[in-house]
Amino acid sequence: MNQPALRILLAVYIAIFIAFLYGPFLVMGIISFQQGPEGGPQFPIIEWSTFWYKHVLGLAPPTRVAPLPIGEALTRSLTLAFATMVVATVLGTLTAQAFRTQFKGSGFVFYLVVLGMMVPGVLLGLGMSLVANQLGVQRTWWGTAFVLHVVYTFPFAFLVMLAIFNRFDQRVEEAAWALGVTPMRTFRKVTFPIIFPGVLSAMLFAFTLSYDEFPRTLFTGGPDVTMPIAIYGTFSVEIHPNLFAFGVLTTLFSFTLLTIYGVLMTASIRRSQAKASGIQEDIE
Amino acid sequence: MSMQETTQKSALLKRNKKFALLAPGVIWMMLFLVVPLCMMIYVSFWTQTTFSISSDLTLKSWKTFFASETYFGALIRTIRLWLIVLFLTFIIGYPAALFIGQFVRNKTTQTVLLVACVIPFWTSFLIRVLAWRPMLGKEGAINIVLQKFGLIDAPIEVLLFTELSVVIGMVQIYVVFMVGPIAFMLARIDQSLIEAARDLGASSWTIFRKIIFPLSLPGVVVGAIFVSVMVLGEFATASALSGRKVNLLGNIIVTQVGSLKWAFAAVIGVVLTAVMAVVITLLLRVVDLRKEL
Numbered sequence: 101m102n103q104p105a106l107r108i109l110l111a112v113y114i115a116i117f118i119a120f121l122y123g124p125f126l127v128m129g130i131i132s133f134q135q136g137p138e139g140g141p142q143f144p145i146i147e148w149s150t151f152w153y154k155h156v157l158g159l160a161p162p163t164r165v166a167p168l169p170i171g172e173a174l175t176r177s178l179t180l181a182f183a184t185m186v187v188a189t190v191l192g193t194l195t196a197q198a199f200r201t202q203f204k205g206s207g208f209v210f211y212l213v214v215l216g217m218m219v220p221g222v223l224l225g226l227g228m229s230l231v232a233n234q235l236g237v238q239r240t241w242w243g244t245a246f247v248l249h250v251v252y253t254f255p256f257a258f259l260v261m262l263a264i265f266n267r268f269d270q271r272v273e274e275a276a277w278a279l280g281v282t283p284m285r286t287f288r289k290v291t292f293p294i295i296f297p298g299v300l301s302a303m304l305f306a307f308t309l310s311y312d313e314f315p316r317t318l319f320t321g322g323p324d325v326t327m328p329i330a331i332y333g334t335f336s337v338e339i340h341p342n343l344f345a346f347g348v349l350t351t352l353f354s355f356t357l358l359t360i361y362g363v364l365m366t367a368s369i370r371r372s373q374a375k376a377s378g379i380q381e382d383i384e
Numbered sequence: 385m386s387m388q389e390t391t392q393k394s395a396l397l398k399r400n401k402k403f404a405l406l407a408p409g410v411i412w413m414m415l416f417l418v419v420p421l422c423m424m425i426y427v428s429f430w431t432q433t434t435f436s437i438s439s440d441l442t443l444k445s446w447k448t449f450f451a452s453e454t455y456f457g458a459l460i461r462t463i464r465l466w467l468i469v470l471f472l473t474f475i476i477g478y479p480a481a482l483f484i485g486q487f488v489r490n491k492t493t494q495t496v497l498l499v500a501c502v503i504p505f506w507t508s509f510l511i512r513v514l515a516w517r518p519m520l521g522k523e524g525a526i527n528i529v530l531q532k533f534g535l536i537d538a539p540i541e542v543l544l545f546t547e548l549s550v551v552i553g554m555v556q557i558y559v560v561f562m563v564g565p566i567a568f569m570l571a572r573i574d575q576s577l578i579e580a581a582r583d584l585g586a587s588s589w590t591i592f593r594k595i596i597f598p599l600s601l602p603g604v605v606v607g608a609i610f611v612s613v614m615v616l617g618e619f620a621t622a623s624a625l626s627g628r629k630v631n632l633l634g635n636i637i638v639t640q641v642g643s644l645k646w647a648f649a650a651v652i653g654v655v656l657t658a659v660m661a662v663v664i665t666l667l668l669r670v671v672d673l674r675k676e677l
Contacts, residue, residue: 103588110483117480118500120556124515125504127525131518142518143528191409198405209406212413218609218664219417219657220617222634226653227420230427230646247416254409312509314620315634319641331510335624339514347511354506 125351132344137163141341152345165340169330176241177311177327183242184249184310189302191250192257193295200265217255221315224248229319244320249310256309257302264298296368304361308354424653432647445651455636459655462632465547466615469554473611474604476555477562481603484563485570486596494571501560509557513624516553520544520625545627553625558614562607569603570596602671612663616656 131141136151137160154160156168195213199206228248232239239245272294276286292299314328321329334343431440449455484497504512519525520543527539542548573596581591619634628635633656640649 106588107483107487110479110487114480114483114497117476121501121504121560123525124512124519124556125507127519128507128511128515131515141514142521142523143525191412194405195409198402201402203402209410212418213409216413216417218613218660219421220613220634220660222617222619222637223424223653223657224417224420226637226641226649227422227424228416229641230423230650231420233646234423247412251413251417254412258409308506314509315617318638328508328510331508332620335510335514335620339517343511343514347507347515350511351507358506 128344128347131341132348134341136160136341137165139341141339141344152341153349155342156346156349165342168334168342168346169325170346173325173327173330176324180241180246180249180326181307181311183246184253185303185306187250188253188257188306188310189299191254192259192261192302192306193299195254195258196261196265199262200268200270213255213258215255216251221248221252221313222319224251225316225319228316232320239320239322241317241321241324241326244322245317245326248316248320249313252313252316253306253309256305260302260305261295261298264295268294293368293372297365300361300364300368304357307357421657424650424657427647428650428654430647430650432645437644437646445647448648449651449655454631455652458631458633458636458652459659461630462616462634462656463659465551465554465630465632466612468551469558469615470608470611472551472555473559473562474608477559477607478566478604480559481563481566481570481600482596485567485600486573494567498564498567501563505560510620510624512557513553513621516549516556516625517544520549520552544625545629547626547630549625550622550630553621554615554618557621558611561610561614562604565606565610566600566603569600573599605667605671609664609667612667613660616660616663 130145131143132152133148133150134141134145134152135147135149136155139146139149139151151160155163155165156170158167158170195209199210225248228244229239231237232244237244273286273290276290277283281289312328314332317326317329318332325333331343331346334340427437428445429441429443430445431438431442432445480501484494488494488497517524521527522539522541522544524544526543527536530536531539543552577595578591581595586594617634619632619638622630622632622635623638631639633652637649637652637656640646640652
C-alpha cells in the first residue's frame with residue numbers, strides 16, 4: 101500500500117500506541133525515585149531519592165515497610181525458570197522432531213500440546229492442587245508448580261521448533277548421511293547449527309514465561325514463595341514504591357538477558373553466513 | 385533376509401523412533417494437563433460442607449452456582465469484560481499491525497517496531513498492572529496532565545477502582561498479543577497481489593476489504609485466541625485495579641480456594657473451561673491453525 105496521507109496518519113498512530121504501551125513503564129520509573137520512607141506510590145514526587153532502591157537491596161535502615169523477600173524468592177524463581185527452560189526446550193525439540201514426517205494421530209498430539217498454553221493458569225493450578233490433595237502430595241514450587249510451568253512453556257518451545265523444522269531442508273542432513281557421516285556427528289555439525297537460533301528462542305520463551313508465571317504457582321507453589329507470588333502478596337496490603345524500584349531493577353536484568361540472546365543470535369547468524377560464503381568460494 | 389522383511393523392519397524401527405520422540409511430551413501432558421482437568425470436573429460433583437469435603441457425588445455445588453446472584457453475575461461480568469477487551473484490542477491493535485506489516489517495508493524497521501512493542505513484557509506482569517495505579521488515580525498522572533492543560537476542572541474519579549480501570553489495564557497488557565500475529569500475517573502478503581489489484585483500478589478501500597483483511601484473518605483469529613484465553617482466566621488485574629470491586633470467575637476461584645471450598649472452586653473452573661472451549665472452537669472454525677504455521 102502506498103498512500104502518503106494514510107502512512108503519516110498511521111505513523112502518528114503507532115507513536116501514540118507505543119506511548120500507551122510504555123505509559124505505566126515510565127510511571128514506574130519515575131515513582132521508583134520517590135522520596136522514602138514516607139513517600140507513597142503516587143504523584144507528585146516529594147523529593148527525588150534513591151531510597152527505595154536501597155530498600156530493595158536491603159541497604160536502607162529498617163522502616164515499617166517490610167522488605168521484599170528478594171534473596172530467597174528470586175533464587176527460587178530463577179532456579180525454577182532455569183529448570184523449566186531446560187525441560188521445556190528438550191520436550192519441544194523432541195516433539196517437533198517427530199512432526200517432521202507425517203504420522204497418524206498427529207492432529208491429536210498437536211492439539212494436546214497446544215492445549216497446555218491455552219488452558220488458563222487458574223484452571224490448571226486448581227486442577228493440579230486437587231490432584232495433589234487427592235494423592236496426599238505436598239505442594240511445592242519445585243514439584244507441583246514446576247510440572248505446570250513445563251506444561252505451560254513446552255507448547256511455546258514446540259511451536260518455535262516446529263516453525264524452524266518446517267523451513268529446514270532435510271536434504272542437507274541426508275547428504276551428510278550419504279557421505280558416511282555418523283548420525284551423532286551429523287546432528288552436531290549439520291542439524292544443530294541450523295536449529296540453534298530456534299533452540300535459543302525456545303529457551304528464551306520458556307525462561308521468561310516461567311520466571312514471570314503467577315496463577316499456576318499461586319495454587320501449587322506451596323509455602324515457599326517465588327518472586328511473582330511475593331509481589332502478589334503485597335496486593336492485599338498497601339503498595340510502596342519499593343515494588344517499582346524492584347520493577348526497574350528486574351527490567352534491567354531482563355535487558356541484560358535479552359542482550360545476551362541478541363549477541364548469541366547475531367553471532368550464530370554471522371557464523372552461518374560466513375560458512376555459506378566460504379562454501380560458495382570453495383565451489384567457484 | 386528378504387527385501388520385504390527389511391522394509392518391514394525399517395518401518396518398525398521408524399515407528400519405534402517416532403514413538404520414543406513423542407512419548408515424553410505426550411505422557412507429560414497427559415499426567416499434568418489432562419489428569420488435573422479431569423480431576424477438576426470430578427471434584428465439582430463432590431459434597432462440600434463448611435469444613436470438609438467428601439467424595440460423595442452430588443449436584444449441590446452446581447445448583448448453588450446457578451442459583452446465586454453473585455456467582456452467576458460473575459459469569460456474566462466475565463463474558464462482558466472479555467467481549468469489551470477483545471473488541472478494543474482488535475480495534476486498537478489492527479491499525480498498529482497494519483502499519484508494521486504493510487507500510488513498513490524495511491525488515492529491520494519492522495523488527496525494531498515489534499521489539500519495541502514487546503519490551504514492556506520484560507517487566508513483571510504484576511508490577512506492570514500496579515503501575516496503572518499512580519497513572520489512573522484521583523491524583524494520578526492522567527488527571528494531573530488533564531488539569532494542567534485545563535481540559536477538566538475536577539479530577540475524573542471513575543478512572544481507578546472501577547470496571548473501566550480493569551478494562552484499560554487489560555487492553556494495555558494484552559493488545560500486543562493481537563498486534564503480533566496480525567502484523568506477521570500482513571507482512572507475508574505478496575505485494576504483487578496488491579499491485580495487480582491497483583493496476584486493475586481497485587481503490588485502497590477495496591484492496592483492504594477484498595485482499596488485505598481476508599489474508600490477515602488468520603492472524604486476527606490467533607490474536608483473538610490469545611487474548612480470549614488470557615482475559616477469561618484473569619484475576620490479578622481485576623483485583624489490583626478494581627479494589628476488589630470487580631469479581632471475575634477467576635477471582636471467585638481464588639477466593640474459594642483460599643477458604644478451602646474445593647468443590648465450589650471446581651464448579652467455577654468447569655464453567656470457565658466450558659466458556660473457553662466454546663470460544664476457541666468458534667474461533668478455530670474461522671481458520672485452521674495448523675495450516676497457517
